[in-house]
Amino acid sequence: MIRIGLIREGKTPADNRVALTPAQCKWIHKNSTDVQIIVQSSPNRCFSDKEYRQAGIAVQDDVSACDVLFGIKEVPVSQLIPGKTYLFFSHTRKKQPYNQALFHAMMEQQITLIDYECLEHEDGQRIIGFGFFAGVVGAHNGMMAWGHRTGAYDLVRVHKQKSFHELIHTYFGLRIPAIKIAVTGSGRVAHGILEIMNLMGVHEVEPDEYLQRQYTYPVYTQLKGADLYRHRSSGAYNRTHFHEQPEEYIGHFLPYAHQTDVLMNGIYWDTNIPRLFEEKDILHPAFRIQTIADITDDAHGSVPINLGDQTIDNPVYGVDKVTLQKTAPYLPGSIDVMAVGNLPNELPRDASRYFGEQLIKYILEDLLRNQGSQVIQRATMLDKGKLTTHFDYLHDYAKER
Numbered sequence: 362m363i364r365i366g367l368i369r370e371g372k373t374p375a376d377n378r379v380a381l382t383p384a385q386c387k388w389i390h391k392n393s394t395d396v397q398i399i400v401q402s403s404p405n406r407c408f409s410d411k412e413y414r415q416a417g418i419a420v421q422d423d424v425s426a427c428d429v430l431f432g433i434k435e436v437p438v439s440q441l442i443p444g445k446t447y448l449f450f451s452h453t454r455k456k457q458p459y460n461q462a463l464f465h466a467m468m469e470q471q472i473t474l475i476d477y478e479c480l481e482h483e484d485g486q487r488i489i490g491f492g493f494f495a496g497v498v499g500a501h502n503g504m505m506a507w508g509h510r511t512g513a514y515d516l517v518r519v520h521k522q523k524s525f526h527e528l529i530h531t532y533f534g535l536r537i538p539a540i541k542i543a544v545t546g547s548g549r550v551a552h553g554i555l556e557i558m559n560l561m562g563v564h565e566v567e568p569d570e571y572l573q574r575q576y577t578y579p580v581y582t583q584l585k586g587a588d589l590y591r592h593r594s595s596g597a598y599n600r601t602h603f604h605e606q607p608e609e610y611i612g613h614f615l616p617y618a619h620q621t622d623v624l625m626n627g628i629y630w631d632t633n634i635p636r637l638f639e640e641k642d643i644l645h646p647a648f649r650i651q652t653i654a655d656i657t658d659d660a661h662g663s664v665p666i667n668l669g670d671q672t673i674d675n676p677v678y679g680v681d682k683v684t685l686q687k688t689a690p691y692l693p694g695s696i697d698v699m700a701v702g703n704l705p706n707e708l709p710r711d712a713s714r715y716f717g718e719q720l721i722k723y724i725l726e727d728l729l730r731n732q733g734s735q736v737i738q739r740a741t742m743l744d745k746g747k748l749t750t751h752f753d754y755l756h757d758y759a760k761e762r
């Protein structure tokens with residue numbers, strides 16, 4: 362018998378998502394007689410203890426008998442159980458300093474850590490994540506912010522709706538003026554943004570036309586790697602080469618910034634990748650962007666005027682174009698920035714269902730019966746407390762104390 366535990370989230374503020382919904386747990390029990398799921402009781406989860414119990418799943422405080430523990434966010438050191446196999450988003454693969462103590466504690470406690478973010482298909486595409494619903498919620502919030510600024514329309518808050526389905530119904534009758542929206546990226550987040558664009562009746566146009574034309578109806582264009590970056594000397598874009606040597610590329614977004622009212626940012630970014638624009642660019646008279654939904658959400662990152670995170674309750678702030686200081690949103694001399702690090706928490710039940718589906722489809726079988734599979738091995742950062750060869754580049758991070 363293999364025992365899976367769904368742990369209670371310990372990070373503050375508590376995350377309300379979960380890796381498997383009650384219906385998914387029930388399905389696993391029905392289809393795998395040698396698997397037992399135990400849910401650690403939690404007051405904050407988007408599916409209540411009662412809902413799990415109604416699905417026939419044991420809910421209790423003690424999960425120490427489980428072989429594999431599923432969480433979402435970082436597990437507080439005080440809640441780690443030595444010797445266990447954990448799956449969660451550890452946010453350590455980029456040597457994040459704020460999680461180094463957790464990494465060390467997991468090493469000391471001989472924990473096996475499999476990071477969701479590192480579960481990848483052969484070609485490097487990530488297998489599971491919450492990005493789609495981050496894109497959905499972020500795009501909605503970006504459009505909501507633009508509506509607030511201009512008074513053109515009113516959008517509801519996503520987290521006040523019970524589900525994505527209910528949210529879609531609120532778009533009935535929505536009339537968006539003839540604005541231009543740039544969507545960046547081509548992964549999960551970008552797909553979530555496109556879903557909202559299409560549901561809101563915003564029309565897609567090609568990047569070259571977007572640059573040259575004005576329209577009498579709202580439009581969006583999707584900007585992927587080849588539209589955003591060019592090689593410094595050859596002027597070409599090659600995806601594999603760009604992923605390997607992004608510092609050899611220069612950004613090409615600025616012409617779009619001069620034709621865009623709302624920017625929806627959904628790219629992957631790191632410090633060696635060019636920014637979409639620089640701080641000084643926003644003072645250029647042609648810089649048109651008024652609202653930025655920075656779903657990528659790296660402070661001072663691809664959007665240099667992302668000055669840090671807001672909360673779900675209060676997702677938007679302004680940035681003064683001259684002083685570059687944070688202001689209240691919707692002021693005349695500022696650009697509005699929507700920056701929230703846990704966007705999927707506004708639609709936690711849908712986001713959890715989507716996550717669990719991918720987990721069951723691509724990961725669960727290997728995890729339970731074939732931990733030696735390539736996919737699992739490549740995502741195993743620590744094996745019984747030891748850094749695995751794939752993550753050898755973290756040896757300084759693992760050693761420094």
Ligand SMILES: NC(=O)c1ccc[n+]([C@@H]2O[C@H](COP(=O)([O-])OP(=O)(O)OC[C@H]3O[C@@H](n4cnc5c(N)ncnc54)[C@H](O)[C@@H]3O)[C@@H](O)[C@H]2O)c1
Pocket residue numbers: 486487490491492493495546547548549550551603604627628629630655656657658701702703704705
């Ligand atoms: N604000 C939030 O709540 C929230 C939630 C989820 C994700 N995000 C962020 O949004 C961003 C995009 O997430 P996603 O789920 O769409 O990711 P994804 O992995 O689905 O897609 C990212 C895109 O970037 C490309 N990419 C992957 N590795 C790359 C590399 N090394 N260099 C350059 N490009 C690379 C991929 O080909 C893909 O097109 C990430 O930075 C993620 O952290 C934010």
